[in-house]
Amino acid sequence: xxxxxxxxxLAISLWAGGPRLDSRDSKAWxxxxxxxxxxxxxxxxxxxxxxxxxxxPVHAASKSDGNSAVMLQGFHWLSWQAAPWWxxxxxxxxxIAAAGFSMVWLPPSEDAxxxxxxxxxxxxxxxxxxxxxxxxxKAIAALHNGxxxxxxxxxxxxxxxxxxxxxxxxxxxxxAAVASNDEWTGACGHPDTGLGVAFARxxxxxxxxxxxxxxxxxxxxxxxxxxxxxxxxFVRGYGPQYLAMYNDATAPAFAVVEVWDDFxxxxxxxxxxKLCDYIDSVGGRVSAFDFTTxxxxxxxxxxxxxxxxxxxxxxxxxxxxxxxxxxxTFLDNHDTGASTGGTGxxxxxxxxxxxxxxxxxxxxxxxxxxxxxxxxxDWGLHDQIKALIGLRRSAGINSASQVTVQAADAGRYAxxxxxxxAVKIGPAEWSPGPGWTLAAFGKxxxxxxx
Numbered sequence: 001x002x003x004x005x006x007x008x009x010l011a012i013s014l015w016a017g018g019p020r021l022d023s024r025d026s027k028a029w030x031x032x033x034x035x036x037x038x039x040x041x042x043x044x045x046x047x048x049x050x051x052x053x054x055x056x057p058v059h060a061a062s063k064s065d066g067n068s069a070v071m072l073q074g075f076h077w078l079s080w081q082a083a084p085w086w087x088x089x090x091x092x093x094x095x096i097a098a099a100g101f102s103m104v105w106l107p108p109s110e111d112a113x114x115x116x117x118x119x120x121x122x123x124x125x126x127x128x129x130x131x132x133x134x135x136x137x138k139a140i141a142a143l144h145n146g147x148x149x150x151x152x153x154x155x156x157x158x159x160x161x162x163x164x165x166x167x168x169x170x171x172x173x174x175x176a177a178v179a180s181n182d183e184w185t186g187a188c189g190h191p192d193t194g195l196g197v198a199f200a201r202x203x204x205x206x207x208x209x210x211x212x213x214x215x216x217x218x219x220x221x222x223x224x225x226x227x228x229x230x231x232x233x234f235v236r237g238y239g240p241q242y243l244a245m246y247n248d249a250t251a252p253a254f255a256v257v258e259v260w261d262d263f264x265x266x267x268x269x270x271x272x273x274k275l276c277d278y279i280d281s282v283g284g285r286v287s288a289f290d291f292t293t294x295x296x297x298x299x300x301x302x303x304x305x306x307x308x309x310x311x312x313x314x315x316x317x318x319x320x321x322x323x324x325x326x327x328x329t330f331l332d333n334h335d336t337g338a339s340t341g342g343t344g345x346x347x348x349x350x351x352x353x354x355x356x357x358x359x360x361x362x363x364x365x366x367x368x369x370x371x372x373x374x375x376x377x378d379w380g381l382h383d384q385i386k387a388l389i390g391l392r393r394s395a396g397i398n399s400a401s402q403v404t405v406q407a408a409d410a411g412r413y414a415x416x417x418x419x420x421x422a423v424k425i426g427p428a429e430w431s432p433g434p435g436w437t438l439a440a441f442g443k444x445x446x447x448x449x450x
Contacts, residue, residue: 104150231258365415
């Protein structure tokens, strides 16, 4: 989540030549939306980056090290309005499994002060706007019956009290749980170890009792509710040493973090460097959503700049080009994209008429691809996305797969992955040549198998 706090500068800095703003400047949001909607100003060529400028070396991995998972984001910003949403998940569980998804990321399931769940209140109360605890457990059991894992959305940077700012219950805490530089004048903890938010109390993760309660609660989510892994919300809000501690103590089947930093289309490497730095800071324990790939891919298809999809070293320009086994690629999520019916946050959406180009890219490339619920279930793209997942599975593509770029210019991008799967996106023509069989195609995309 944290879109109202963090995504402002990200959205507008994609506008070529646009200002770089403090990501916490929410007062500028209406103007930024107008400017972002006018996106399309010409951008200069991406400068070449010398090898010496790359602080983090390419993290090599053998094919056997790769993760073959495909993720589904199991909600959108307005899913709570379709309560019980957990019933919708259970009803779609068989379809989700048949489509080839390995895991589903669910929205925050604890009692919260916000409808969407991102301002948590009582952790151990798992009745929310999405449904009851019993309905949640049934939904997760239905996923498990199809061999699909469930990821909990872990929001531990901040919290509010049961009736006010800091009357914490479930678990019960006093003022020492709140960072001393929080807006609440009654806070008596230590200084915050990360970025702050203004809409809830910033927790002091340096406190041993906070650490214990976080670990106990996360393990309870596994044992009592049935969750298998984690999606960590807004990890810039607290020190990475604490996330490493919580992850070690809970042994998730899979864990991915949201590191959503400002983006400059003319300095792509700086952005993915920050992703690598964060993953390094937690010892490679977790994966990260590949916001760099989203940004570059979105610019490429929007402006006919497919040349951006090949970096100066001939690799993919996102996190998947440097550390693919720790990259979770995606086109949209609950913050960036439209919800069912075209409403919702919709802050930085992938162009609606180019979504299948985007999926043709991420579902054939390394990383762990994540599909957005409205795209799959509500936009009439179900069968096309399912077909691409099937090609990925049959070709054995995983997060460590090797990409050989064949073309990257104004009209097309083409690549061969592991010598088994070829893909082209963009309006210009391209073919991998003899010996390949066309296996999937649509507007401005095609995929071949060998």
